[in-house]
Amino acid sequence: MSDAISHALDAHHDDHHGPAKGFKRWLFTTNHKDIGTLYLTFSLVMLFVGGFMALLVRTELFEPGTAFLNPEQFNQMTTMHGLIMVFGVIMPAMAGLANWMVPLMIGAPDMALPRLNNWSFWLLPFAFSMLLSTMLMSGPAPDFGWTFYAPLSTTYGPKSTDFFIFSIHMMGVSSIMAALNIVVTIFNMRCPGMTWMKMPIFVWSWLVTAFLLLAVMPVLAGCVTMMLMDRHFGTSFFNAAGGGDPVLFQHVFWFFGHPEVYILILPGFGVISTVIPTFAHKKLFGYTSMVYATVMIAVLGFVVWMHHMFVTGAPYGAQLFFMYATMLVAVPTGIKVFNWVATIFRGSITFETPMLFALGFLVMFTLGGFSGLMLALVPSDYQYRDSYFVVAHFHYVLVSGSLFTILAAIYYWLPKWTGRMYSERLGQWHFWLSVIGMNMTFLPMHFLGLAGMPRRIPDYALQFTDFNQVCTIGAFIFGLGQLIFLYIVIKECFSKRAPDLRDQVWEGAIGLEWTLPSPPPYHTFAVIPHV
Amino acid sequence: MYHRVSRLLLLLSASLTAASVYATPGINMPYGVTPISQQIYNLHMAAFWICCAIGVPTFGVLFYSLFKFRRSKGAVAAHFHEHIGIEIMWTVIPTLILVALAIPATIVLKNMHDTDESQLTIKITGFQWRWRYEYLDQGIAFFSNLSTPQAQINGLAPKDKWFLLEVDNPVVVPVNTKVRLLVTSDDVIHDWWVPELGVKQDAIPGFINENWVKITTPGVYRGQCGELCGVNHAFMPIVVEAVSQADFNKWVVAHQKVIPAATTQNTIIDTTQAPAALPATAS
Numbered sequence: 001m002s003d004a005i006s007h008a009l010d011a012h013h014d015d016h017h018g019p020a021k022g023f024k025r026w027l028f029t030t031n032h033k034d035i036g037t038l039y040l041t042f043s044l045v046m047l048f049v050g051g052f053m054a055l056l057v058r059t060e061l062f063e064p065g066t067a068f069l070n071p072e073q074f075n076q077m078t079t080m081h082g083l084i085m086v087f088g089v090i091m092p093a094m095a096g097l098a099n100w101m102v103p104l105m106i107g108a109p110d111m112a113l114p115r116l117n118n119w120s121f122w123l124l125p126f127a128f129s130m131l132l133s134t135m136l137m138s139g140p141a142p143d144f145g146w147t148f149y150a151p152l153s154t155t156y157g158p159k160s161t162d163f164f165i166f167s168i169h170m171m172g173v174s175s176i177m178a179a180l181n182i183v184v185t186i187f188n189m190r191c192p193g194m195t196w197m198k199m200p201i202f203v204w205s206w207l208v209t210a211f212l213l214l215a216v217m218p219v220l221a222g223c224v225t226m227m228l229m230d231r232h233f234g235t236s237f238f239n240a241a242g243g244g245d246p247v248l249f250q251h252v253f254w255f256f257g258h259p260e261v262y263i264l265i266l267p268g269f270g271v272i273s274t275v276i277p278t279f280a281h282k283k284l285f286g287y288t289s290m291v292y293a294t295v296m297i298a299v300l301g302f303v304v305w306m307h308h309m310f311v312t313g314a315p316y317g318a319q320l321f322f323m324y325a326t327m328l329v330a331v332p333t334g335i336k337v338f339n340w341v342a343t344i345f346r347g348s349i350t351f352e353t354p355m356l357f358a359l360g361f362l363v364m365f366t367l368g369g370f371s372g373l374m375l376a377l378v379p380s381d382y383q384y385r386d387s388y389f390v391v392a393h394f395h396y397v398l399v400s401g402s403l404f405t406i407l408a409a410i411y412y413w414l415p416k417w418t419g420r421m422y423s424e425r426l427g428q429w430h431f432w433l434s435v436i437g438m439n440m441t442f443l444p445m446h447f448l449g450l451a452g453m454p455r456r457i458p459d460y461a462l463q464f465t466d467f468n469q470v471c472t473i474g475a476f477i478f479g480l481g482q483l484i485f486l487y488i489v490i491k492e493c494f495s496k497r498a499p500d501l502r503d504q505v506w507e508g509a510i511g512l513e514w515t516l517p518s519p520p521p522y523h524t525f526a527v528i529p530h531v
Numbered sequence: 532m533y534h535r536v537s538r539l540l541l542l543l544s545a546s547l548t549a550a551s552v553y554a555t556p557g558i559n560m561p562y563g564v565t566p567i568s569q570q571i572y573n574l575h576m577a578a579f580w581i582c583c584a585i586g587v588p589t590f591g592v593l594f595y596s597l598f599k600f601r602r603s604k605g606a607v608a609a610h611f612h613e614h615i616g617i618e619i620m621w622t623v624i625p626t627l628i629l630v631a632l633a634i635p636a637t638i639v640l641k642n643m644h645d646t647d648e649s650q651l652t653i654k655i656t657g658f659q660w661r662w663r664y665e666y667l668d669q670g671i672a673f674f675s676n677l678s679t680p681q682a683q684i685n686g687l688a689p690k691d692k693w694f695l696l697e698v699d700n701p702v703v704v705p706v707n708t709k710v711r712l713l714v715t716s717d718d719v720i721h722d723w724w725v726p727e728l729g730v731k732q733d734a735i736p737g738f739i740n741e742n743w744v745k746i747t748t749p750g751v752y753r754g755q756c757g758e759l760c761g762v763n764h765a766f767m768p769i770v771v772e773a774v775s776q777a778d779f780n781k782w783v784v785a786h787q788k789v790i791p792a793a794t795t796q797n798t799i800i801d802t803t804q805a806p807a808a809l810p811a812t813a814s
Contacts (some may be wrong), residue, residue, distance in 0.1 A: 452726040
């Protein structure tokens with residue numbers, strides 16, 4: 001045992017103990033960098049699977065009338081698109097960033113539980129194989145929306161629903177174990193001198209996110225287990241005829257679901273808080289209030305779930321409480337936005353691609369926040385809810401929110417990971433196609449929702465045609481932009497060019513990761529740093 | 532000055548309302564024909580303008596900074612990274628704005644819940660994939676099915692003006708009458724939504740949800756199911772016809788003749804029910 005420790009601390013051995021060769025390396029790795037790469041690669045593949053489904057949906061919606069997807073197939077596409085993007089793209093990508101960067105940022109040699117880390121990742125391809133295989137089964141794949149309300153998903157759900165439930169269980173276990181790993185690592189393995197308030201803000205954001213995951217993923221597990229019980233074991237949790245309550249499903253689901261959306265965005269906030277100071281060449285404004293705001297958003301996120309259920313027949317008092325609590329979240333979120341703007345104000349700004357995506361996020365996520373504030377007002381929410389206004393809102397906060405932060409992070413850290421700089425010109429093409437495509441796709445959806453177009457419909461009344469066509473064209477432009485990103489990533493990761501970047505890739509960057517070579521050695525911080 | 536501004540806003544918002552006008556894509560919520568729809572519209576516009584009022588200075592400072600403090604133009608970064616005064620200000624002011632928005636929202640919501648003294652009650656039941664309406668005191672009950680022909684949906688016939696927004700048996704109500712709606716479902720969760728009436732309510736099996744409308748202008752108002760309920764979720768629209776009290780009375784008498792005044796679902800002989808015209812189903 002002590003041999004292993006002195007072995008690991010002996011920097012001389014680094015050169016001789018590189019990674020294993022071939023696919024066994026990736027199957028059995030316990031190295032946080034490799035596992036981070038696995039998560040990110042998986043997420044990128046899923047981005048194109050989910051994106052392809054979105055384009056099928058948008059193509060069908062180009063004109064009223066049935067084009068090539070019948071309503072049953074359409075419902076499966078929208079359901080799978082949502083599940084894949086939420087559980088297969090955003091969450092694994094954020095986990096990949098955590099795996100790569102948290103140990104480097106806190107000066108730790110690896111995550112606290114490296115083998116658990118491997119299992120956390122490898123659950124995912126199997127979970128998604130099960131989920132995607134439902135499309136090949138006889139009978140429909142899940143077709144009840146990514147929110148899978150009962151009794152549509154229980155009493156009336158297709159046979160594939162049970163496979164869906166099991167794949168959700170697997171994804172949940174993966175997330176819980178990963179979150180556990182992150183919490184333990186951050187609590188126990190910060191290098192000497194790195195007190196809580198000296199921790200990089202990205203690490204803070206993942207710490208808070210990990211607690212959210214630990215709290216709510218078990219609730220999702222409970223929810224889908226109750227579904228399984230209702231379907232096969234004669235219970236009536238959500239079946240009114242048996243004395244149960246369909247609305248209970250919504251309570252349990254959204255108790256998970258609302259913190260889930262903060263899980264999807266908080267690490268992204270940490271990324272933006274890292275990228276903007278670097279390229280404004282100015283320290284983050286209000287680090288302390290950023291930390292408190294993050295915690296406040298997470299805590300408030302637990303008491304707002306019923307804002308997804310305002311029209312279910314809730315009593316007046318309950319609606320009031322949830323309206324006020326939901327509106328309150330705007331305060332810490334606004335603090336964050338103002339802090340980012342204040343960081344930029346009187347900085348010395350350069351516009352490399354990571355900064356472009358961070359700026360795109362800043363403007364468009366804020367727009368998504370405004371539509372969120374409008375949605376919080378219960379009377380108006382009666383009109384917005386289940387319309388395209390909601391679809392517009394959550395795509396603004398998830399695509400130009402979460403996804404843009406992930407893209408910013410990859411452009412920011414990929415040069416560190418590979419030692420090679422990506423093509424700035426291609427990065428800019430990617431950015432502008434993404435911004436133009438994204439706005440073309442989702443801005444008109446606000447108008448469609450206000451004009452009365454419901455969501456999750458394969459076919460619509462004639463007055464919605466023009467905007468739907470704009471949305472579809474925008475979606476294809478956005479998709480095209482992501483192909484550029486794919487090209488950039490593949491090019492840099494598989495390039496035969498020798499790494500030529502210095503440690504301090506970006507002049508304004510601060511943090512322990514920028515003291516390491518680009519790319520960093522397979523094992524880092526064998527000698528513990530001090531800050 | 533305040534009066535002029537609010538009238539200007541009203542004119543502006545009136546020009547933005549599109550009462551489901553065919554071929555003109557609406558870009559805003561309809562002002563609508565009920566007191567609630569109008570209160571909701573005003574709240575919505577107030578929230579919208581407040582968001583603009585917050586967004587303009589925020590983005591203004593941002594874009595100004597991106598222009599003015601470019602390194603390429605020689606900007607040198609300042610060194611501040613906190614300012615207690617400003618931070619307090621941008622915490623307190625948004626909180627006050629939120630309170631200002633919450634007050635009218637609270638009041639409008641109270642009005643929405645007030646079903647007292649209604650003069651007519653209609654029970655609305657969602658089915659896969661049609662609505663059933665029962666005028667409990669008049670002894671009338673009927674199904675309301677989508678009446679757009681399948682050929683139009685499949686692109687084999689040109690689509691008519693009210694494609695997917697037309698039914699065989701509309702709901703008929705008298706104007707200026709407070710109508711109580713009791714909403715439930717027979718199978719999965721549906722949702723009864725008519726934008727111009729400012730009303731939406733989930734139809735949940737095993738529950739009866741209560742809501743109300745009072746339509747001030749005669750006309751035809753169309754809506755759709757607002758909760759994913761299976762394959763034909765898009766194909767179970769709602770049509771409400773608001774007519775004069777006299778016309779409503781005639782309609783009641785005519786429908787009562789067709790259907791005996793039985794009160795239980797099982798004994799009502801519903802000759803107005805056409806076989807549900809179900810569009811494309813799973814193969």
